[in-house]
Amino acid sequence: MRKRRTxxxxxxxxxxxxxxxxxxxxxTMHSGNRIGDILNxxxxxxxxxxxxxxxxxxxxxxxxxxxxxxxxxxxxxxxDIFPLPAGDLAFDFHFLDDRDEDGRMAxxxxxxxxxxxxILADLKVAGITPYCxxxxxxxxxxxxxxxxxxxxxxxxxxxxxxxxxxxxNGALKxxxxxxxxxxxxxxxxxxxxxxxxxxxxxxxYTTSQQPHSLPSELTQSPLxxxxxxxxxxxxxxxEEVAKREAAESNRLTRTTAFxxxxxxxxGAVIWDQRSRDSALVQKDTTKMNKRVEIATATxxxxxxxxxxxxxxKQVLDLGFAPKQPISDVAMIMANLTPSSIWLTGLSIERxxxxxxxxxxxxxxxxxxxxxxxSGQRRFRDVRLIFANNSDQGGTPVIQFALSAHxxxxxxxxxxxxxx
Numbered sequence: 001m002r003k004r005r006t007x008x009x010x011x012x013x014x015x016x017x018x019x020x021x022x023x024x025x026x027x028t029m030h031s032g033n034r035i036g037d038i039l040n041x042x043x044x045x046x047x048x049x050x051x052x053x054x055x056x057x058x059x060x061x062x063x064x065x066x067x068x069x070x071x072x073x074x075x076x077x078x079x080d081i082f083p084l085p086a087g088d089l090a091f092d093f094h095f096l097d098d099r100d101e102d103g104r105m106a107x108x109x110x111x112x113x114x115x116x117x118x119i120l121a122d123l124k125v126a127g128i129t130p131y132c133x134x135x136x137x138x139x140x141x142x143x144x145x146x147x148x149x150x151x152x153x154x155x156x157x158x159x160x161x162x163x164x165x166x167x168x169n170g171a172l173k174x175x176x177x178x179x180x181x182x183x184x185x186x187x188x189x190x191x192x193x194x195x196x197x198x199x200x201x202x203x204x205y206t207t208s209q210q211p212h213s214l215p216s217e218l219t220q221s222p223l224x225x226x227x228x229x230x231x232x233x234x235x236x237x238x239e240e241v242a243k244r245e246a247a248e249s250n251r252l253t254r255t256t257a258f259x260x261x262x263x264x265x266x267g268a269v270i271w272d273q274r275s276r277d278s279a280l281v282q283k284d285t286t287k288m289n290k291r292v293e294i295a296t297a298t299x300x301x302x303x304x305x306x307x308x309x310x311x312x313k314q315v316l317d318l319g320f321a322p323k324q325p326i327s328d329v330a331m332i333m334a335n336l337t338p339s340s341i342w343l344t345g346l347s348i349e350r351x352x353x354x355x356x357x358x359x360x361x362x363x364x365x366x367x368x369x370x371x372x373x374s375g376q377r378r379f380r381d382v383r384l385i386f387a388n389n390s391d392q393g394g395t396p397v398i399q400f401a402l403s404a405h406x407x408x409x410x411x412x413x414x415x416x417x418x419x
Contacts, residue, residue: 008024008025009044010022010042010043011046011223011226012042012049012130013049013050013136014048014051014122014123015051015053015054017033018031018032018033018051018158018161019031019032020158021042022223022227024227024228029221029223035122035128036126039126039128042126045130046128046130046131047130047231048119048130048133048134049134049222049223050115050119050134050136051136052136052137052163052165052175052176053161053177055110055137055175056110057108057135057137057172057175058081058082058107058109059105059106059107059108059171060077060081060105060108061100061102061103062093062103062104062106064104067232070095070106071093074091074093075326076326076330076346078110079330079331079334081108084112085335086330087237087328087331088112089113090110090111090112090113090236091109091110091111091235091238092108092134092234092235093107093109094106094138094141094142094233096141096171097170107138107141107172111135113237116237132231133234133236134234134235137163137165137222138226138231139223139224139225139229140152140156140167140175142226143205143222145217146205147167147170149167150168150169150200151168151201151203152168152202152203152204153165153190153202154204154206154219155186155190155204155205155207155216157180157206157207157208158180159180160179160180161179162177162179162180162182163175163177164176164177164193166202168197173197174193204216205217205218205219206218207219207221207222250313252309253309256302256305256306257306260299260302260303260305267292267295267298270288270291270295324408326348330348333346333354333373336373337372338362338369340360340361340362341358341359341361342359342360343357343358344357344359351409353381353405354379354406354409356404357400357402358400359399359400360398360400363398366384366387366398370382377407378407379407380405381404382402384400384402385400386401
């Protein structure tokens with residue numbers, strides 16, 4: 001679904017009951033209640049913007065790592081910031097330039113995986129192939145005028161609704177959608193969201209001439225911003241991300257193999273050409289031997305590179321298809337956690353026992369948690385390391401730590417396992 005873009009794209013905003021399509025070629029916006037109402041205006045592979053009312057958003061700091069590595073860390077935190085497990089979400093994140101000792105600020109967005117499937121099915125029936133799925137509010141984050149302010153409120157009005165996005169130092173603090181029938185309470189809603197700007201005096205932008213007298217500056221709509229931006233964002237389930245990254249690894253391996261074959265064939269052509277011209281062989285023996293040596297050295301280098309990449313591919317294949325993905329282990333542990341327990345730490349490493357730390361507000365909560373884990377065939381050797389009574393803010397709690405062996409969690413080095 002994702003390919004490199006070379007020009008501006010149409011943006012189709014999808015929502016249950018209302019759709020819009022923006023065409024950057026002539027700057028027109030068309031809308032309708034059903035996808036068939038705007039189908040005649042869609043061309044190519046549009047960016048599909050999911051309406052604010054369907055999207056979970058959150059701004060937080062992640063380690064300043066390559067996006068593929070930061071995504072693995074984000075997966076462990078998704079259950080804490082969104083109401084659904086990571087395995088039930090289609091998500092992605094956008095890094096901002098804001099960096100400090102705690103990491104790099106990122107805007108995270110997610111939709112239920114079931115909705116992701118429904119959107120793709122709806123588009124497929126209409127014969128539309130999307131370039132990618134993004135949240136509409138990403139257009140506000142990428143709006144250079146809005147993002148440069150310390151605090152920004154962007155009001156995006158349509159015939160069907162009024163969207164309100166709040167940015168603080170470029171980070172998305174709130175994204176909500178009001179029905180068009182509630183436009184008369186917009187001033188009151190704007191007063192409420194100003195509390196999210198941490199006492200700053202926000203600059204207000206609107207995307208069209210609004211039917212109210214609030215002081216604001218006119219700016220382009222999020223859909224127009226998305227049509228021009230180089231969007232490195234796609235709402236996808238984690239398994240599709242893994243497939244794409246594995247395919248890229250296979251592509252690199254195939255490219256190396258093709259280069260090796262080409263090098264070999266080049267050497268064969270040179271050898272054949274010199275063999276058929278026996279008269280020149282005698283004169284050019286020294287020169288030909290040098291060329292053959294170079295071709296042989298190149299071939300050896302290609303073989304070495306192929307062996308290295310083959311080994312790396314084996315490691316990547318094992319990483320992309322572990323016996324139990326970390327996301328599954330974390331999701332199952334969360335599902336087995338009693339309501340009286342709050343997990344405060346989870347450590348899962350290759351070849352080591354999983355370490356779980358938490359706090360229980362009920363005396364029997366820890367016992368129930370150990371029993372739940374022991375009864376799950378994905379774990380064995382569940383042990384209680386300690387359970388200490390404590391007091392937090394006048395409430396008696398039990399702080400505890402458990403360990404459990406994750407079935408199929410093999411060590412990186414077989415010799416280590418023997419020790």
